[in-house]
Amino acid sequence: MTVNPAHTALWSAPHASGAVDATVHVPGSKSVTNRALVLAALASEPGWLRRPLRSRDTVLMAEALRAMGVEIEEGVGPDGTGEFWRVIPAGLRGPATVDVGNAGTVMRFLPPVATLADGPVRFDGDPRSYERPLHGVIDALRVLGARVDDDGRGALPLTVQGGGALEGGPVEIDASSSSQFVSALLLSGPRFNQGVEVRHTGSALPSMPHIRMTVDMLRAVGAQVDTPESGGEPNVWRVTPGALLGRDLTVEPDLSNAQPFLAAALVTGGKVVIPDWPSRTTQPGDRLREIFTDMGGSCELTDFGLVFTGSGTIHGIDVDLSEVGELTPGIAAVAALADSPSTLRGVAHLRLHETDRLAALTKEINELGGDVTETADGLHIRPRRLHGGVFHTYEDHRMATAGAVLGLAVEGVQIENVATTAKTLPDFPDLWTGMLGA
Ligand SMILES: O=C(O)C1=C[C@@H](OP(=O)(O)O)[C@@H](O)[C@H](O)C1
Numbered sequence: 515m516t517v518n519p520a521h522t523a524l525w526s527a528p529h530a531s532g533a534v535d536a537t538v539h540v541p542g543s544k545s546v547t548n549r550a551l552v553l554a555a556l557a558s559e560p561g562w563l564r565r566p567l568r569s570r571d572t573v574l575m576a577e578a579l580r581a582m583g584v585e586i587e588e589g590v591g592p593d594g595t596g597e598f599w600r601v602i603p604a605g606l607r608g609p610a611t612v613d614v615g616n617a618g619t620v621m622r623f624l625p626p627v628a629t630l631a632d633g634p635v636r637f638d639g640d641p642r643s644y645e646r647p648l649h650g651v652i653d654a655l656r657v658l659g660a661r662v663d664d665d666g667r668g669a670l671p672l673t674v675q676g677g678g679a680l681e682g683g684p685v686e687i688d689a690s691s692s693s694q695f696v697s698a699l700l701l702s703g704p705r706f707n708q709g710v711e712v713r714h715t716g717s718a719l720p721s722m723p724h725i726r727m728t729v730d731m732l733r734a735v736g737a738q739v740d741t742p743e744s745g746g747e748p749n750v751w752r753v754t755p756g757a758l759l760g761r762d763l764t765v766e767p768d769l770s771n772a773q774p775f776l777a778a779a780l781v782t783g784g785k786v787v788i789p790d791w792p793s794r795t796t797q798p799g800d801r802l803r804e805i806f807t808d809m810g811g812s813c814e815l816t817d818f819g820l821v822f823t824g825s826g827t828i829h830g831i832d833v834d835l836s837e838v839g840e841l842t843p844g845i846a847a848v849a850a851l852a853d854s855p856s857t858l859r860g861v862a863h864l865r866l867h868e869t870d871r872l873a874a875l876t877k878e879i880n881e882l883g884g885d886v887t888e889t890a891d892g893l894h895i896r897p898r899r900l901h902g903g904v905f906h907t908y909e910d911h912r913m914a915t916a917g918a919v920l921g922l923a924v925e926g927v928q929i930e931n932v933a934t935t936a937k938t939l940p941d942f943p944d945l946w947t948g949m950l951g952a
């Protein structure tokens with residue numbers, strides 16, 4: 515086996531010599547960009563994405579749609595309006611091959627799209643993608659009329675035998691391992707002959723804000739969606755068949771990727787401004803305003819953006835993160851530096867994310883001298899004096915950014931494979947050193 519040198523390279527996480535005071539322009543949201551690409555590809559007319567995120571996960575999404583015949587033109591708008599992508603939908607084609615990398619959004623959102631292609635679409639990805647749950651999507655597509663060939667494990671690799679159309683209709687799924695199963699079926703739902711009615715039957719559904727994001731974005735392109743919140747039955751979402759509009763959408767900054775920068779203000783008792791923080795959003799990262807305030811910071815949402823200030827003191831927290839699981843690594847890093855213990859709950863499903871995040875955080879923080887234990891559904895974190903060492907990242911972008919947060923307060927932290935941040939934030943090392951004024 516050959517080892518990619520980038521995966522073993524060590525990056526010395528900068529140690530903060532004082533309070534940070536910076537404005538950080540955070541690139542666009544992964545979750546919004548990839549939903550917008552899918553919806554634009556399924557529309558009946560061209561659409562625009564402005565300030566899309568360009569990262570591994572979104573480029574994989576764009577390449578996959580291109581492989582199925584969608585045209586995506588890239589350009590730069592006038593007067594600092596940033597990059598744009600113009601998406602020109604076409605009849606979806608097979609045969610095609612899709613590399614999902616380790617992008618949950620690509621591996622879950624695209625098999626339903628592929629049922630509409632006029633031939634087979636083969637899906638493959640990184641070794642970790644074979645282990646991530648996909649059964650909810652595969653089983654549902656079969657119930658809705660699709661032919662999906664897999665090796666019987668309900669996971670990647672697989673081939674969707676696109677038939678040019680899908681009957682659709684009602685389906686029951688257990689989405690307790692990933693909200694993306696629900697989002698995936700809803701996003702393509704308007705294009706199924708009967709639309710789709712998704713009924714979640716399992717235990718608690720994680721990441722509800724991401725399902726709200728799906729519903730909001732579907733409605734914004736003209737879809738009719740009934741939800742539990744709009745007076746429907748609990749755990750049931752219904753999408754009516756119909757054409758989707760091509761829209762002109764400006765992508766919000768990725769608030770989950772703003773997390774390490776806000777954490778830097780908290781950890782150093784400094785101030786970080788994130789321009790263009792939306793005043794209304796479905797992004798789970800918006801919960802950081804409350805969580806990091808409870809942990810000792812304060813924030814002000816202005817017309818310009820979010821101004822977040824640390825007090826120099828970090829408090830532990832007892833919090834249910836089931837709605838905002840992707841924030842867990844960054845919160846765990848801050849909690850390890852707090853003045854009291856923390857309990858992070860409701861995130862058992864993180865064991866099936868980019869890596870087993872509960873095991874990885876426990877091991878890596880403890881190897882720096884910390885005292886973290888795994889619980890059935892989260893972490894107990896008892897702050898202790900930490901020391902330097904290598905922080906392994908397991909090809910998980912949020913492990914890398916969590917390690918960088920620890921490095922601000924602890925001298926000698928070395929992040930293995932910081933390049934893995936390219937999954938959603940390729941500019942991370944530069945943004946980080948820029949924030950520190952290096
Ligand atoms: O739909 C989305 O864009 C996402 C949903 C969540 O997935 P899970 O529900 O699998 O945690 C989240 O963790 C992931 O980062 C992005």
Ligand SMILES: C=C(OP(=O)(O)O)C(=O)O
Nearest residue numbers: 616617618619840867868
């Ligand atoms: C869980 C995450 O990603 P994915 O979309 O691959 O599930 C994440 O970004 O934290």
